[in-house]
Amino acid sequence: MAPISTVVTNGADKNGSPHLQTSPTQDQKEIDQALRTFRCLIADLCEQFKGGHPGGAMGMAAIGIALWKYTMKYSPTNPNYFNRDRFVLSNGHTCLFQYTFLHLVGYPAMTMEQLKSYHSTRTDSICPGHPEIENDGIEVTTGPLGQGVANAVGLAMATKHLGARYNRPGFEVVNNMTWCMIGDACLQEGVAMEAIQLAGHWKLNSLVVIYDNNQVTCDGSVDLCNTEDVNAKMRACGWDVIDVDDGCYDVPALTVALSQARSNTKPTFINVRTVIGIGSKVAGDAKAHGAAYGAEDVASIKTKFGMDPEQHFVVQNEVYDFFRDAIQRGQAHENEWNQLLERYAKEYPELHQEFLLRVEGKMTDDWTKIIPSKEEFPTTPTPSRKSAGFCCNPLASKLQNMMVGTADLTPSVNMAWKGKVDFQHPDLKTTCGINGDYSGRYVHWGIREHAMASISNGLAAFNKGTILPVTSSFFMFYIYAAPGVRMGALQGLQQIHIATHDSIGTGEDGPTHQPIALAALYRAMPNLLYIRPCDSEETAGAFISALKATNSPTIISLSRQNLEQYPQYSCREKAQKGAYVFVEEEDADVTLIGVGAEMVFAMRTRQLLQEKFNVKARVRSVLKYKSTPRVVIEAYAVNGWERYADAGFSMSSFGHSLPGPAAYKYFGFDEQVIAPKVAEFLGDVKRDGLASLRGEFRDLNDGHH
Amino acid sequence: MAPISTVVTNGADKNGSPHLQTSPTQDQKEIDQALRTFRCLIADLCEQFKGGHPGGAMGMAAIGIALWKYTMKYSPTNPNYFNRDRFVLSNGHTCLFQYTFLHLVGYPAMTMEQLKSYHSTRTDSICPGHPEIENDGIEVTTGPLGQGVANAVGLAMATKHLGARYNRPGFEVVNNMTWCMIGDACLQEGVAMEAIQLAGHWKLNSLVVIYDNNQVTCDGSVDLCNTEDVNAKMRACGWDVIDVDDGCYDVPALTVALSQARSNTKPTFINVRTVIGIGSKVAGDAKAHGAAYGAEDVASIKTKFGMDPEQHFVVQNEVYDFFRDAIQRGQAHENEWNQLLERYAKEYPELHQEFLLRVEGKMTDDWTKIIPSKEEFPTTPTPSRKSAGFCCNPLASKLQNMMVGTADLTPSVNMAWKGKVDFQHPDLKTTCGINGDYSGRYVHWGIREHAMASISNGLAAFNKGTILPVTSSFFMFYIYAAPGVRMGALQGLQQIHIATHDSIGTGEDGPTHQPIALAALYRAMPNLLYIRPCDSEETAGAFISALKATNSPTIISLSRQNLEQYPQYSCREKAQKGAYVFVEEEDADVTLIGVGAEMVFAMRTRQLLQEKFNVKARVRSVLKYKSTPRVVIEAYAVNGWERYADAGFSMSSFGHSLPGPAAYKYFGFDEQVIAPKVAEFLGDVKRDGLASLRGEFRDLNDGHH
Numbered sequence A, B: 001m002a003p004i005s006t007v008v009t010n011g012a013d014k015n016g017s018p019h020l021q022t023s024p025t026q027d028q029k030e031i032d033q034a035l036r037t038f039r040c041l042i043a044d045l046c047e048q049f050k051g052g053h054p055g056g057a058m059g060m061a062a063i064g065i066a067l068w069k070y071t072m073k074y075s076p077t078n079p080n081y082f083n084r085d086r087f088v089l090s091n092g093h094t095c096l097f098q099y100t101f102l103h104l105v106g107y108p109a110m111t112m113e114q115l116k117s118y119h120s121t122r123t124d125s126i127c128p129g130h131p132e133i134e135n136d137g138i139e140v141t142t143g144p145l146g147q148g149v150a151n152a153v154g155l156a157m158a159t160k161h162l163g164a165r166y167n168r169p170g171f172e173v174v175n176n177m178t179w180c181m182i183g184d185a186c187l188q189e190g191v192a193m194e195a196i197q198l199a200g201h202w203k204l205n206s207l208v209v210i211y212d213n214n215q216v217t218c219d220g221s222v223d224l225c226n227t228e229d230v231n232a233k234m235r236a237c238g239w240d241v242i243d244v245d246d247g248c249y250d251v252p253a254l255t256v257a258l259s260q261a262r263s264n265t266k267p268t269f270i271n272v273r274t275v276i277g278i279g280s281k282v283a284g285d286a287k288a289h290g291a292a293y294g295a296e297d298v299a300s301i302k303t304k305f306g307m308d309p310e311q312h313f314v315v316q317n318e319v320y321d322f323f324r325d326a327i328q329r330g331q332a333h334e335n336e337w338n339q340l341l342e343r344y345a346k347e348y349p350e351l352h353q354e355f356l357l358r359v360e361g362k363m364t365d366d367w368t369k370i371i372p373s374k375e376e377f378p379t380t381p382t383p384s385r386k387s388a389g390f391c392c393n394p395l396a397s398k399l400q401n402m403m404v405g406t407a408d409l410t411p412s413v414n415m416a417w418k419g420k421v422d423f424q425h426p427d428l429k430t431t432c433g434i435n436g437d438y439s440g441r442y443v444h445w446g447i448r449e450h451a452m453a454s455i456s457n458g459l460a461a462f463n464k465g466t467i468l469p470v471t472s473s474f475f476m477f478y479i480y481a482a483p484g485v486r487m488g489a490l491q492g493l494q495q496i497h498i499a500t501h502d503s504i505g506t507g508e509d510g511p512t513h514q515p516i517a518l519a520a521l522y523r524a525m526p527n528l529l530y531i532r533p534c535d536s537e538e539t540a541g542a543f544i545s546a547l548k549a550t551n552s553p554t555i556i557s558l559s560r561q562n563l564e565q566y567p568q569y570s571c572r573e574k575a576q577k578g579a580y581v582f583v584e585e586e587d588a589d590v591t592l593i594g595v596g597a598e599m600v601f602a603m604r605t606r607q608l609l610q611e612k613f614n615v616k617a618r619v620r621s622v623l624k625y626k627s628t629p630r631v632v633i634e635a636y637a638v639n640g641w642e643r644y645a646d647a648g649f650s651m652s653s654f655g656h657s658l659p660g661p662a663a664y665k666y667f668g669f670d671e672q673v674i675a676p677k678v679a680e681f682l683g684d685v686k687r688d689g690l691a692s693l694r695g696e697f698r699d700l701n702d703g704h705h
Helices: A028-048 A054-059 A061-068 A092-104 A146-168 A190-201 A230-236 A251-262 A292-304 A317-325 A324-349 A350-357 A384-398 A429-434 A450-460 A474-477 A482-491 A518-524 A535-548 A574-576 A596-612 A661-668 A671-688 B028-048 B053-061 B061-070 B092-104 B145-166 B192-201 B230-236 B251-262 B293-306 B319-321 B325-347 B349-359 B384-398 B426-431 B450-459 B473-489 B518-524 B538-548 B572-576 B598-612 B660-666 B669-688
Strands: A085-091 A178-182 A207-213 A240-244 A268-273 A402-406 A443-444 A468-474 A497-498 A530-531 A553-557 A582-583 A590-594 A619-622 A628-635 A646-649 B086-089 B179-182 B209-211 B240-244 B270-274 B402-406 B443-444 B468-474 B496-500 B529-531 B553-557 B580-583 B589-594 B615-621 B630-633 B646-650
Touching: A028 A054, A028 A061, A028 A092, A028 A292, A028 A317, A028 B230, A054 A061, A054 A092, A061 A092, A061 A207, A061 A251, A085 A092, A085 A146, A092 A317, A146 A178, A146 A190, A146 A207, A146 A350, A146 A450, A146 A482, A190 A450, A190 B192, A207 A251, A230 A240, A230 B230, A251 A268, A324 A350, A324 B028, A350 A497, A350 A582, A384 A402, A384 A497, A384 A535, A402 A450, A450 A468, A450 A474, A450 A482, A450 A497, A450 B349, A468 B473, A474 A482, A474 A497, A474 A518, A474 A553, A474 B473, A482 A553, A482 B473, A497 A535, A518 A530, A518 B518, A530 A535, A530 B230, A535 A553, A535 A574, A582 A596, A590 A596, A596 A619, A596 A628, A596 A671, A619 B572, A628 A671, A646 A671, B028 B053, B028 B061, B028 B092, B028 B293, B028 B319, B053 B061, B053 B092, B053 B192, B061 B092, B061 B209, B061 B251, B061 B319, B086 B092, B086 B145, B092 B319, B145 B179, B145 B192, B145 B209, B145 B349, B145 B450, B145 B473, B192 B450, B209 B251, B209 B319, B230 B240, B230 B270, B240 B251, B251 B270, B325 B349, B384 B496, B384 B538, B402 B450, B450 B468, B450 B473, B468 B473, B473 B496, B473 B518, B473 B553, B496 B538, B518 B529, B529 B538, B538 B572, B589 B669, B598 B615, B598 B630, B630 B669, B646 B669
Parallel strands: A085 A178, A178 A207, A207 A268, A240 A268, A402 A443, A402 A468, A468 A497, A497 A553, A530 A553, A590 A619, A590 A628, A628 A646, B086 B179, B179 B209, B209 B270, B240 B270, B402 B443, B402 B468, B468 B496, B496 B553, B529 B553, B589 B615, B589 B630, B630 B646
Antiparallel strands: A582 A619, B580 B615
């Protein structure tokens, strides 16, 4: 499709850049001045605090002019208007590139004072070392290299999906582009290569990746570690490729390339040759990458570019004038879109109503009524991954904002609902018999856990609440996804990660598939919920918590194997508190903390303690309880539990390849082993007194076998 | 090179498969019977316990015959002889493929009884659900998809490197091949794509990747999530590509392809069309992937292949006979190699001496004398990343077994030593002016943290102790590398991971680059040392610990910023214990636990407590100490410290983009903030008594700012 050109608007040219008053060929004089000014300003901004990343930003100046002056649809006075183009800076260390253009085109918050706060001690700076989503004009927090590419794929995917559901002939209410700037490094990170495969497979022509090809990384020439034919590779991945030879100055060529990309039928890769740190004495060298250039070189840069070496942070009025039309252009885009929506409301009132809910980030249905009640769950042993299906399938079938996907584990994770439609390019039907289209909300991520999480960050970041991504895989493989899951938590993006086959209960696949330490990472991670429900009712509670957590991702950790159901004890409301009395016991001698798939061992141990050891045990969740010793039972590394318990029966080694029940037995998860250990521990406590426990956490599992 | 064909040996054919008594074209009858037998046996092995992965193994049978009968150099009676070919099963779930061929060619440990233990409750099974390095004939533990490709690149890299150092004209003492079997999934995982780029860049013609192209994954057709032109992509990455159309039966074609690959000048990708679960009623379908076929289908498979449906686990003597020459062939390879070594010893006695040390996995020099003494370190504030350079550079320059690399952070991590030679293909000198050759021991991994770790597992697994990989990057990016680091720990492979820029001291790069939760993962991970030294002397201790840990990887976590040096307190010997009294104090009121880059806050807090609050503080490392309250000070999530401390001053949120010192101040890491909190805490303890502390861990950092 050509998303823009179908919307005929006043002053739009054939290439679909609306309101383009002038063309880069007419503006050559202004462009030259803007380039000089921009590059000297970057050098100054890094020089003042003797640090930062000037080289890339200076090299990319012409690309920035082609984007912000002649190509992108955005509105400085309303940075978040819904149908804006999204810009992603995957090479986030060049953030001054973006900050400075946001300043030049008139984003009110991005004052020169703010620009100058880059690398300062100002705690209210909106110019951090990498772009952060909280700030106007920033669509996603990138930073760790490669993430931005995946985020951009998610943003472009959102456009295609929302367009497929809500656009109608003559009413393209969602048709924005996503422009992603990358450096050499982003083409080496696996997460980017996974995302590139998917963008090509889905033919996301709403996505344009602009490669700042300066052939320099920290170590030196890219040839040190990468000599592939990148254009041929991108074509093999289903992308179109455009080359631009003089990316440092040729704004007209860049503008034509960007405009061509816009009317493409595939995602486009624009390979732009640039010179890192152009103008500096270290231009084209790795030294130009990540350090200030020193007063002398900065002065010589200014002399070279015909600016006054004595003056700093200079932006001439002509340069501001040159970019001044950005605000009007932006407001015109908004107005067009608002007018389009008004006509849309008349033509398609119901669709318009639903669309408004999406724009406001509201659910399209009352989800609280959709999750099955306790009575509707089977009381026979059930794997909690199946319980998750009971909860999520009806939600996904009704809630239009849910996009549910899996890293190639559809038969195992139970996330596919009856009547689901796959998110696919419609052409695949004819080319290889694959059903689905862009309106589909079930995503086959392939065996790409990292991209699944990082693309989902882009889906969630398109517009807060418009899309709620649900990912799924085995819990162990969320160690591949961890960098993406972390970035979701850091950005406060709501997502639900369905992590099945947790702990050693996974069984035969062996230690390579049995998570032991991973839970410690997610329990320590800020702004992330990690929940291990023990049965269907607690799984329902986990989904309610996840749906309420509109500013956090949630991992729901689930079992492969059948779990006892405890309808008489488990409670979705209490579970949301993260902790509650499971089984109360008058004057208990001990509190057993049961967790997720291992609750069954806590319950059986409780019974055995009573029968064989005359010990009364209360079973709880995490909550602290002072007056009796507390023992946690979980088949993970115990790290972190010491805060809530006095002793633990847990894992201190990797797992073993055995059938699930045999694996548990092998590591001593068996009431016949646990109960005596607990009784012995209680004997010691009785002898030495509760005080003896302080801080002296006791490991009760001596590794058995 | 053509590693084999240059060694002319009795009975070697032109294609370089020595001692090939017969050719696949002559053996068609035996081959057909072997294929039938193999496929029925796989079906039986999965059927007995109603589980496992039969489909891939059955589809790959002909590939296995081409490998184990006509191509690979291995010795069943001495599985670990040094110059053997390495086989890696990256699609590890098809492990029955490998186990069954190990049985057929006569690996003594792999009895039929052991084969039958697959998916059983036998705890001493050597047939786990994925191959494990502890067992004969298994080179690496694969499992999580994509890892095996990277491991294979590491094994192939080891061959090129050792060959470059030790081979001499007519004396190819190291010239083995690495054969890596992959499935569709391995071509989607980022870690594999990173490794593929590097193998192409390095022209590792010692590597052959065999693609079991059955176009089926768990979700169904590969077209659901991948429609790239894989051959074109591999060529773009610098690989040669060979297609084999009938991979299910055409052993002659497969043998020719493997033989061509052997005499290639680039790494080779053999794209083999196969049918998953061939013979079964679900052949070619996703259902054939990961479940037993049921008694009826297994019977019909046997009928289809002309075997008796009533009989199970049948291997006719003719089939054993067919593979019987494997043992003699293997012993012949060994003898040749041993004879070659004898001649080599006479011709190159010194080189031979060094080579023997490498084969035995011994250091080539007495490393204990190489690390600088305390007196040689500067006493002025020093970043511990620089201290790491002081320790590692002399080690790397002397120890031939060290291969040190970085994920494109040479200027930041200080791992490059004077006179280092890069590991590169010599051609790069002429093609793009890059210096280096295969004898080089400094590796430019590019921006590929995950592949860096997973390829290093292959380097370390080539032969225990022969190569000691040292990786380096910012600590935060070890979240990308985590799946590889974990597999190293799981396999007990010695490696040193140099993780710089730890905690919020990293500063301006911001929260995206500041690790908060990551340490919790590595502290919880079995068989991994995670060490945060506080100054140069403790850094020396960390290296000694890492070099002594011959069965574990070690992460040394280091600061970007300058750290106070404490020569009067710090001690490399005590540091190796993981905990010791740093500053003793008669009748101390509190024990402060100082860690790594935050030791300075413990020391300053101690002083301020004394001066302003009349509180006596002892400073310690982790060790427990009962009689006084213990406070840990570290800029990470506190999870796990509760075991060793009663209170903590730590992080509960992500970081902030500020200069390092400002970032610490922003989060309250400042003795002016910490000391009063500690004093207040001690007041409470005095009032309520030590017993009041039990388990009630106290967070002293209320987030300041």
